[in-house]
Amino acid sequence: xxxxxxxxxxxxxxxxxxxxxxxxxxxxxxxxxxxxxxxxxxxxxxxxxxxxxxxxxxxxxxxxxxxxxxxxxxxxxxxxxxxxxxxxxxxxxxxxxxxxxxxxxxxxxxxxxxxxxxxxxxxxxxxxxxxxxxxxxxxxxxxxxxxxxxxxxxxxxxxxxxxxxxxxxxxxxxxxxxxxxxx
Amino acid sequence: xxxxxxxxxxxxxxxxxxxxxxxxxxxxxxxxxxxxxxxxxxxxxxxxxxxxxxxxxxxxxxxxxxxxxxxxxxxxxxxxxxxxxxxxxxxxxxxxxxxxxxxxxxxxxxxxxxxxxxxxxxxxxxxxxxxxxxxxxxxxxxxxxxxxxxxxxxxxxxxxxxxxxxxxxxxxxxxxxxxxxxxxxxxxxxxxxxxxxxxxxxxxxxxxxxxxxxxxxxxxxxxxxxxxxxxxxxxxxxxxxxxxxxxxxxxxxxxxxxxxxxxxxxxxxxxxxxxxxxxxxxxxxxxxxxxxxxxxxxxxxxxxxxxxxxxxxxxxxxxxxxxxxxxxxxxx
Numbered sequence: 001x002x003x004x005x006x007x008x009x010x011x012x013x014x015x016x017x018x019x020x021x022x023x024x025x026x027x028x029x030x031x032x033x034x035x036x037x038x039x040x041x042x043x044x045x046x047x048x049x050x051x052x053x054x055x056x057x058x059x060x061x062x063x064x065x066x067x068x069x070x071x072x073x074x075x076x077x078x079x080x081x082x083x084x085x086x087x088x089x090x091x092x093x094x095x096x097x098x099x100x101x102x103x104x105x106x107x108x109x110x111x112x113x114x115x116x117x118x119x120x121x122x123x124x125x126x127x128x129x130x131x132x133x134x135x136x137x138x139x140x141x142x143x144x145x146x147x148x149x150x151x152x153x154x155x156x157x158x159x160x161x162x163x164x165x166x167x168x169x170x171x172x173x174x175x176x177x178x179x180x181x182x183x
Numbered sequence: 184x185x186x187x188x189x190x191x192x193x194x195x196x197x198x199x200x201x202x203x204x205x206x207x208x209x210x211x212x213x214x215x216x217x218x219x220x221x222x223x224x225x226x227x228x229x230x231x232x233x234x235x236x237x238x239x240x241x242x243x244x245x246x247x248x249x250x251x252x253x254x255x256x257x258x259x260x261x262x263x264x265x266x267x268x269x270x271x272x273x274x275x276x277x278x279x280x281x282x283x284x285x286x287x288x289x290x291x292x293x294x295x296x297x298x299x300x301x302x303x304x305x306x307x308x309x310x311x312x313x314x315x316x317x318x319x320x321x322x323x324x325x326x327x328x329x330x331x332x333x334x335x336x337x338x339x340x341x342x343x344x345x346x347x348x349x350x351x352x353x354x355x356x357x358x359x360x361x362x363x364x365x366x367x368x369x370x371x372x373x374x375x376x377x378x379x380x381x382x383x384x385x386x387x388x389x390x391x392x393x394x395x396x397x398x399x400x401x402x403x404x405x406x407x408x409x410x411x412x413x414x415x416x417x418x419x420x421x422x423x424x425x426x427x428x429x430x431x432x433x434x435x436x437x438x439x440x441x442x443x444x445x446x447x448x449x450x451x452x453x454x455x456x457x458x459x460x461x462x463x464x465x466x467x468x469x470x471x472x473x474x475x476x477x478x479x480x481x482x483x484x485x486x487x488x489x490x491x492x493x494x495x496x497x498x499x500x501x502x503x504x505x506x507x508x509x510x511x512x513x514x515x
Contacts, residue, residue, distance in 0.1 A: 030189055037196050041262055048264035058192050065189045105505035107187040109194060109497075117186075132186070158426060162506045 014080025015137060019072050023134045027069040034062030077131065079141050084122065084129060092127035096148035099124040102156060104142065104163040118163060120145060143169055184501070191497055195490055202486040203261075207254045210475045210482070216246050217270040217473050244268055257479065267476025271469065276480050279465070282365075284484060286355055286373070287461040291446045291488070293377055294385040298442070299435060302389045306396030310431075311423065313401060321393070328390030337383045337456045344379075353458040355380070361460070380459055384450045388442065395434050403427035433504060439496035443488040 038059035041047055047055060075088030085093035101123035108116030118133035120142055131141060146169055149156065156164070218237055225232050241247045245256055257267055266276035305325075309318045341353065354361075356372040363369060403409065404427055412422045451463025462481050469478035 027186070030193055034189060034193055034196075037193075045259065045262050047262050051262060051264075058196075061185070061188055061192065065185055068185060107184075107501055107505065109187070109190045119184075159504070159506050 016076055016078045017136045018076050019135055024073050031062050031066035086129055094122055094124040094127050099148045099152055102145050102149045104160045106163050195494055198490055203258055206479055206482045210479050220473050266480040269474055269477040271472050271474040276477050283460055283462050290380055294381045294446050295442055297381050297385045298388045298392055302392035302396055306393045309397040310400035325390040325393045328386040333383055334452045334456045337453050355459050383453055399431040403430050436496050436499045439492045443492040444485050447485055
């Protein structure tokens with residue numbers, strides 16, 4: 001698997017990318033570790049009901065995450081001037097003119113909110129696609145989505161604007177807003 | 184969000200395991216064990232000690248095993264609801280604890296709700312009416328709340344209730360309901376008694392939260408984007424609720440994790456003064472008498488509250504304010 005495949009014939013203005021093996025391996029390790037910590041106690045011991053629900057719920061989440069990671073491994077993202085397409089299981093495509101919502105969120109697992117990752121969520125044509133910032137050329141994808149949002153006159157949430165500012169991006173015709181103050 | 188949840192839960196589980204190990208190590212740190220303490224007490228009173236029986240007890244409760252064996256027994260026992268044996272009470276920990284964990288949880292969560300509701304209203308009023316008479320009065324009351332120790336407030340309320348109303352406000356229910364099975368009447372009695380410990384325990388937390396919310400909101404209200412919004416004609420209320428209040432709410436959410444254990448452990452002295460059937464007084468006794476499994480169970484309860492509280496606050500913060508913090512790196 002390649003991290004960033006060259007664009008195919010007819011895709012001169014676009015590119016095709018997949019999540020990197022290193023990123024996927026880390027997620028597989030997380031899913032495996034989570035299942036190892038939650039499922040064996042449920043199978044080996046007569047766990048008290050409230051704890052069984054908690055462990056079962058966490059185990060189900062890890063299983064879901066494992067499935068999502070498999071889907072991410074099998075998915076190829078094609079981004080060009082026409083739109084964005086996720087080719088793979090439960091995939092979908094959004095043409096840029098049909099884009100009606102753009103959200104950019106930041107997730108951090110540390111209390112000082114450092115060392116996190118961003119997630120770009122796009123909606124249009126009845127399809128919702130979410131892309132993590134670990135995807136190669138995430139900045140290019142975000143810039144294209146933002147340009148489409150500008151053409152479609154989609155209002156952006158303040159949180160999305162702040163996160164875009166952190167990436168040095170802003171809606172067409174607008175100055176990048178002041179980046180959010182350190183908190 | 185799924186990836187975020189998974190990462191946070193993966194941090195939680197090892198954290199709880201580490202805390203359980205440290206807790207067990209700490210309660211094992213003092214030399215000897217409960218039986219050693221009991222032997223010393225018997226000998227100091229000049230009473231005969233049956234060493235054969237002591238050895239049998241030590242074997243029965245696994246006190247003759249290695250530290251790690253005891254730890255693993257305790258840990259696996261907790262998973263199946265067996266928290267060990269209380270030597271002080273000669274009963275399983277589950278029977279000794281009874282309703283205390285539930286009542287502690289009820290008191291703690293009610294106190295947190297009290298703190299939030301009261302400080303939210305007063306904090307916003309104080310910030311939006313800075314230097315008004317109301318702000319001065321509420322600030323003064325806030326300082327009083329900060330400066331008054333909880334147990335003193337409890338004593339004052341006990342005295343006032345006794346002198347002016349002729350009633351005892353100690354406990355969390357009428358004495359007739361103690362050790363009785365749960366019924367709607369018992370629930371009603373708990374609710375009727377609940378407000379006094381909630382006010383007593385929550386006063387200082389409320390006062391400090393008011394100060395923080397007021398300061399944070401004032402900070403936000405004086406920023407350029409709010410001034411610009413007001414100058415452009417945005418209504419005052421909308422200019423308050425749309426963005427500044429959301430930013431000022433962060434400490435409310437971020438504090439859940441710290442607030443829960445603070446309230447539970449900080450309420451121990453109040454519980455003694457007001458005869459509350461919560462975990463605090465029993466934890467103190469268990470630590471004094473080296474009743475290791477009882478003390479360990481309470482400490483784990485506090486740890487679980489803390490870890491779950493931090494988890495909930497992190498999830499709420501991620502939903503409320505998913506913005507990047509400049510200076511922190513973004514994984515690429």
